[in-house]
Amino acid sequence: MTVLTLAHLYPREMNIYGDTGNVLVLRKRLQWRGRDAKVVGVHVGDPLPPDTDILLGGGGQDAAQGEIGRDFVSRGAELRAMADDGVVMLTICGSYQLLGHHFLTKDGRRIDGVGVLDVITTGSDHRLIGNNHIDTDWGRLVGFENHSGLTELGPGAQPLGRTVAGRGNNGQDQTEGAVRDNVFGTYLHGPVLAKSPRFADELLSRALARRGEDPELEPLDDSLALAAADVAIRRPR
Amino acid sequence: MDILAIWLGKLTLLALRAVGRRGTALPGLVVEKVFPKFLARRLATLPLGVVVVTGTNGKTTTTKMVATVLAQRHRVLTNDTGGNFVRGVLTAVVQQSSWLGRTPADVAVLELDEAHAVRFCQVHQPERLLLLNVLRDQLDRFGEIDTTAQLLAKVAARTTRHVVVNRDDPRLVAVAAGLAAEVSYFGVAPALREQFPTDEEMYGGDVRFSELKASVELLALELGETTELTLRIGDTEEAITLQAEGAHNAQNAAGAAALALTLDLDAATIADGLRAVQPAFGRGQSFDLDGRRVVLQLVKNPAGFRQSLRTVTGLRPAATVIAINDDYADGRDMSWLWDVEFASVLAGASGRLVTSGTRAADMALRLHYDGLVVEKVDTDLGRAVQQAAAAVAPGETVVVFSTYTAMWQLHQVLAKLTGVAVG
Numbered sequence: 001m002t003v004l005t006l007a008h009l010y011p012r013e014m015n016i017y018g019d020t021g022n023v024l025v026l027r028k029r030l031q032w033r034g035r036d037a038k039v040v041g042v043h044v045g046d047p048l049p050p051d052t053d054i055l056l057g058g059g060g061q062d063a064a065q066g067e068i069g070r071d072f073v074s075r076g077a078e079l080r081a082m083a084d085d086g087v088v089m090l091t092i093c094g095s096y097q098l099l100g101h102h103f104l105t106k107d108g109r110r111i112d113g114v115g116v117l118d119v120i121t122t123g124s125d126h127r128l129i130g131n132n133h134i135d136t137d138w139g140r141l142v143g144f145e146n147h148s149g150l151t152e153l154g155p156g157a158q159p160l161g162r163t164v165a166g167r168g169n170n171g172q173d174q175t176e177g178a179v180r181d182n183v184f185g186t187y188l189h190g191p192v193l194a195k196s197p198r199f200a201d202e203l204l205s206r207a208l209a210r211r212g213e214d215p216e217l218e219p220l221d222d223s224l225a226l227a228a229a230d231v232a233i234r235r236p237r
Numbered sequence: 238m239d240i241l242a243i244w245l246g247k248l249t250l251l252a253l254r255a256v257g258r259r260g261t262a263l264p265g266l267v268v269e270k271v272f273p274k275f276l277a278r279r280l281a282t283l284p285l286g287v288v289v290v291t292g293t294n295g296k297t298t299t300t301k302m303v304a305t306v307l308a309q310r311h312r313v314l315t316n317d318t319g320g321n322f323v324r325g326v327l328t329a330v331v332q333q334s335s336w337l338g339r340t341p342a343d344v345a346v347l348e349l350d351e352a353h354a355v356r357f358c359q360v361h362q363p364e365r366l367l368l369l370n371v372l373r374d375q376l377d378r379f380g381e382i383d384t385t386a387q388l389l390a391k392v393a394a395r396t397t398r399h400v401v402v403n404r405d406d407p408r409l410v411a412v413a414a415g416l417a418a419e420v421s422y423f424g425v426a427p428a429l430r431e432q433f434p435t436d437e438e439m440y441g442g443d444v445r446f447s448e449l450k451a452s453v454e455l456l457a458l459e460l461g462e463t464t465e466l467t468l469r470i471g472d473t474e475e476a477i478t479l480q481a482e483g484a485h486n487a488q489n490a491a492g493a494a495a496l497a498l499t500l501d502l503d504a505a506t507i508a509d510g511l512r513a514v515q516p517a518f519g520r521g522q523s524f525d526l527d528g529r530r531v532v533l534q535l536v537k538n539p540a541g542f543r544q545s546l547r548t549v550t551g552l553r554p555a556a557t558v559i560a561i562n563d564d565y566a567d568g569r570d571m572s573w574l575w576d577v578e579f580a581s582v583l584a585g586a587s588g589r590l591v592t593s594g595t596r597a598a599d600m601a602l603r604l605h606y607d608g609l610v611v612e613k614v615d616t617d618l619g620r621a622v623q624q625a626a627a628a629v630a631p632g633e634t635v636v637v638f639s640t641y642t643a644m645w646q647l648h649q650v651l652a653k654l655t656g657v658a659v660g
Contacts, residue, residue: 012440016373016382018572020440021606028606041441061383131569144570189572194602224605227614228598232571235563235595 002035004207007049009057009095010068011041017146019058019092021191025200026054033218044071048078053207054088055079057095059147059189069111072098076114083116088207089183092192096177096185097121097149117178117185118156119169121149130237132166132188133229134176139198142229143188151187153178160186165237182206195229197222239279240338242272246331264331265324276327279334280361285311285344286398287361288496291354291389292369292409294541295489297517298481299369300348302493306510307344310502314342317517322353323360344500351388358395366396366418367496369489371408373436373576374538374568382436386412393418399499403492404447405433423495424451425488429458432484436540439576453495458487461551468511470494473504481516482551485544519644521548524651528631531622533647536638537567539576545638546582555633556625557587559604560594560618560643567640571599580607587636589613589628593621594643618643619650 008023027037040049044067048055060068072079072095079099083089091099100119103111126148133142141161150170153159159169160177168176169187177186184203186192193200197220205215249264268275280287288307290300297317304315316329326347334340349357357363371386386408393400393412402413404422413420425433427446438444456474457467464479466487479486490511497507516522519535532552536542549557563569583590583604591613592600601611615621618639626635639647 012437012442015440015576017570018575021572021575024575024606028608061381144572146570189570191572191575194575194606195599224598224602224614228596228602231596231598235569237569 002030002208002213004030004035004037004053004204005049005051006037006039007052007055008039008041009055009072010043010060012043013068014058014060014095016061017059017093017144017189018191019189022058022090022092022193023056025191025193026056026204029197029200029204029220032220044068048075048082052082052087053211054090054203055082057089057091057098059093059095068094069098073112073114079114079116083181083183086182086206086210088203088210089116090193090203091183091185092189093147093187096187097151099183099185100151103149116183117180118154119151119178119185120154121151124148124150128167128171128187130166131232131235132163132168132176133233134161134163134166134168134188136161136199138202139196140229140233141186141188141192141199142195142232143186143190143192145187146189147187151178156180160184165233182210195225195232197225239272239275242268242275243331243334243338244336245271246328247336250328250332261328262322262324263328265327268327268331269324276323276330277360279330279340280345282340283314283342283345285500286364287345287347288365288367289354289357289363289392289396290346290348290367290369290496291351291392292403293351293372293374293385293538294544295369295485295492296348296350298486298514298520299367299489299493300346301517302481302490302511302514303367303496304346305514306493306497306502306507307346307500309506309510311343311500312341314340314345316347322350323357326357351385354392355388358392362395362397363392364396364398365496365499366393366400367492368393368400368402368409368412369492370403370406370540372538372540373573382408401492401495401499403488404449404451405430406435407445410447410449419499421452421495421499422447422449423453423491424449425455425491426457429455432458433488436576439539439543451491451495452498453491455487455491458484460484460547466490468494468508470504470507471498475504475508477508477511479511479514481514482521483544483548485541486520519639519648524655526623526626526635526651526655529626529629530634531626531651532634532636533644534636534638535641535644537641539573542577542638546577546579549582549586549636552634552636553586554588554636555629556589556591556635557583558591558593558622558625558635558637559600560621560637560639560647561592561596561600562594562640562643563596564642567642571596574600574603578607579604580609583609589625591615591621591625593618594640597621618646622647622650623654
């Protein structure tokens with residue numbers, strides 16, 4: 001039986017908007033297909049599992065990101081090597097920002113990121129909050145955004161998708177999230193994978209392919225997820 | 238002039254009633270526009286001042302507890318109609334004043350939501366404040382928990398006489414530091430502490446035991462068909478059976494008792510008051526629907542949902558309906574459903590599972606990922622509850638967990654079906 005290793009970054013601190021649900025979604029979708037996942041919580045100071053197949057990070061309180069940020073940055077070389085090695089990463093909100101080059105706060109402080117994604121983020125005074133969905137190469141992603149940092153993409157990153165109704169990376173250019181190889185960043189909470197099953201399976205397939213296993217996944221009955229997504233995209237922001 | 242304000246408010250209320258509306262805000266709004274200083278003047282006349290009850294969870298029931306306890310000794314004005322905004326307070330004052338312009342009250346006990354509590358302080362600086370908890374709730378409105386804690390800090394700083402704080406909530410303990418007003422604490426005994434996890438503790442954070450001395454402490458708790466608890470109130474231990482059920486209400490009772498102590502009530506009187514408190518709107522209220530007992534549980538955020546879910550163990554329902562709306566008052570973001578673990582409580586204990594409300598599909602999806610089988614997904618609240626009741630035998634219980642706006646709709650439906658005026 002295939003067992004994928006899911007490394008969950010800072011489960012105690014970076015869990016604020018239900019992003020832990022992404023871990024559950026991936027694990028269940030493996031289990032429903034007779035496979036499994038080993039979930040390893042990575043806390044400040046813990047080593048990253050050497051056999052990590054998928055790295056997951058969520059959003060946290062702005063205040064918690066100081067200590068987390070320092071720990072994250074101390075892992076910079078390792079994270080860059082993992083990204084180059086094709087490890088699948090899904091980072092949401094605060095974790096997405098830390099995966100970029102840096103975060104420039106409202107009062108002009110520069111918080112370094114790890115530079116895995118070619119993005120920079122600038123703090124702003126108001127939060128971009130509301131239902132959001134985006135069109136991507138892996139179908140429609142449906143979630144909820146809630147952030148005050150504005151993110152700009154450099155040439156080394158592609159947008160994860162385009163947003164029509166929501167605000168996305170910065171409220172200006174209709175881009176949402178960023179992709180580079182198997183590394184994904186997004187502002188979509190929800191958790192995003194719950195109502196975006198095709199994207200969830202894309203992450204699993206990539207992780208399986210990287211391990212040299214058959215990336216083909218048996219189809220699941222996703223009618224509930226799709227029904228929930230259909231409702232969500234029609235709701236007010 | 239104040240009599241004119243009261244007449245204006247009362248006439249607005251009558252007009253609303255005439256067209257069949259509830260009106261907890263509009264009379265207040267009208268009076269506020271025409272007589273902007275009325276509320277401040279009226280509250281300043283109360284000999285024992287104003288008690289504000291705020292926090293994320295338990296405001297309504299705790300306000301009811303404080304009001305019921307104090308009512309044994311004093312005339313109490315309270316906003317028990319669900320309008321926890323400043324206008325709701327104004328409406329309550331108008332309702333509870335006479336056409337002759339008198340407000341027969343010694344003390345006001347007011348439930349205010351975190352943001353409106355700050356606004357309220359500009360009208361009247363409260364004499365007393367009861368801070369219950371700061372939890373994840375409606376982050377689409379407040380942004381962050383730390384932001385909410387800052388709002389409460391502002392209210393605490395403006396409170397003139399006494400602030401009562403939950404010692405088991407570290408964010409609130411931080412708020413209490415350095416206040417001008419006197420501070421006292423309530424809390425749960427260390428042996429019970431793990432039954433009351435903070436959001437952080439749910440995610441594996443260490444359980445913190447406070448060393449602060451509590452004026453009221455929850456010493457023992459037994460949850461079955463009824464909620465039995467022992468409170469240490471000052472130096473006296475009191476055994477109490479609560480009609481407002483659940484572990485969270487045992488904790489709220491400790492908070493209400495601690496507040497009552499600051500107004501010099503004795504332990505026996507406080508305990509008597511707590512025993513008399515009826516469940517508030519949608520907090521464990523039950524209805525008879527064709528011989529089935531329908532129990533309503535309001536759920537608004539992860540911590541509250543986790544606590545409410547635990548009542549299933551005592552209620553042993555034959556069916557469970559979870560109704561989730563996403564209107565502004567409910568919160569638009571569905572992420573919070575993923576901060577609640579359902580399987581461990583509901584598996585084998587929920588009976589037939591039904592989801593309803595605008596986001597019925599979202600809820601069903603959440604339960605699906607917890608390995609629970611949802612028998613029916615029906616966005617129509619009335620139909621979902623009626624069919625759930627019809628599908629179980631007479632004498633059985635149906636528990637309905639419902640968000641705020643769904644609860645109002647359900648109340649109307651149940652009032653029609655049962656012929657009982659409720660709410």
